[in-house]
Amino acid sequence: MLTCKEFDDFMVDYLEQGLPVWRNFMCWLHVKMCRECADFVRDYKRAVKLGQIAFDSPDEPVPDFVPEELIKAALSHRRSN
Amino acid sequence: MARATSAISRAKPATTAGTSQSEYLDSSEKELLDCLRAGDNGCYEILVRRFGPQVLATAKRYLRSDADAADCFQDTFLAVFKSIDKFEQRSTIGTWLRGITINQCLMRIRAQGRRQEDSIEHLLPVFDEKGNRMDSCSSNGSCQIDELLDTAQMKQLVREKILELPDTSRVMLLLRDIDGYSTKEAATILGISVTAAKTRLHRSRTALGALLKPEMERLKYHADV
Numbered sequence: 142m143l144t145c146k147e148f149d150d151f152m153v154d155y156l157e158q159g160l161p162v163w164r165n166f167m168c169w170l171h172v173k174m175c176r177e178c179a180d181f182v183r184d185y186k187r188a189v190k191l192g193q194i195a196f197d198s199p200d201e202p203v204p205d206f207v208p209e210e211l212i213k214a215a216l217s218h219r220r221s222n
Numbered sequence: 223m224a225r226a227t228s229a230i231s232r233a234k235p236a237t238t239a240g241t242s243q244s245e246y247l248d249s250s251e252k253e254l255l256d257c258l259r260a261g262d263n264g265c266y267e268i269l270v271r272r273f274g275p276q277v278l279a280t281a282k283r284y285l286r287s288d289a290d291a292a293d294c295f296q297d298t299f300l301a302v303f304k305s306i307d308k309f310e311q312r313s314t315i316g317t318w319l320r321g322i323t324i325n326q327c328l329m330r331i332r333a334q335g336r337r338q339e340d341s342i343e344h345l346l347p348v349f350d351e352k353g354n355r356m357d358s359c360s361s362n363g364s365c366q367i368d369e370l371l372d373t374a375q376m377k378q379l380v381r382e383k384i385l386e387l388p389d390t391s392r393v394m395l396l397l398r399d400i401d402g403y404s405t406k407e408a409a410t411i412l413g414i415s416v417t418a419a420k421t422r423l424h425r426s427r428t429a430l431g432a433l434l435k436p437e438m439e440r441l442k443y444h445a446d447v
Binding site: 144145147149152153154157175177178181185187188191192194195196206207211212214215219220 | 395430431
């Protein structure tokens, strides 16, 4: 069985399903057998999810308006260049 | 030009960066592009007004101060104006603009020099000599915490914690998890190997998780009370 350290080294690829089948199985098995790593994976996934939710989709309309002076400065910047 | 301007002003902003994208612009974006390449001032104003909020929001994500974000806003549109002829139409205008914005942010971060960054080592897991995890990450009530994820309070908290990360970690996290670039694309943008990018990403996510954990416990406590 993998050690926790070895599992940690493979974790990004494991969560992105980028490991060969056998190594993927070894990681899966480790998580099933190791409470500490299972908890760690849960917190890790939550951190990723929270980060994504915190910014929502960057493609959605942005609530911030752009100050008019900033728009005018960008346009005059262009004209002067 | 009024008709063209009207059509362009209805053009939709970007699709997701780093994911599969149409190779072609829709008709209104093509019209906007043609108009920009013709050097029409009105179209430049439409571009800035339409995509300005997206550009400013992206700059604010990557840069630590509003003043830097405002400067980056100017630099981004100047770069767009100068390189509009080089736009190869392999993404939407919004996606292309986001790439330019992020590049401008990274240039600014690099230009500010490599500041002494705070270490995140204390936020990373510790293993004993046999490779066993030494720190216990167990916590209770994770399901209840998940119910708090979508609150404004939590969003603000997470943004603050991401801002606490050193630039190298923060930028990696933003590129990969927020702006949706693949690890390979993020590695290319940062000029590092894919292996180094994976390591940096893993450390960044782990550090963010460690920073958030006590806060989530605190929020859960207040939610339960």
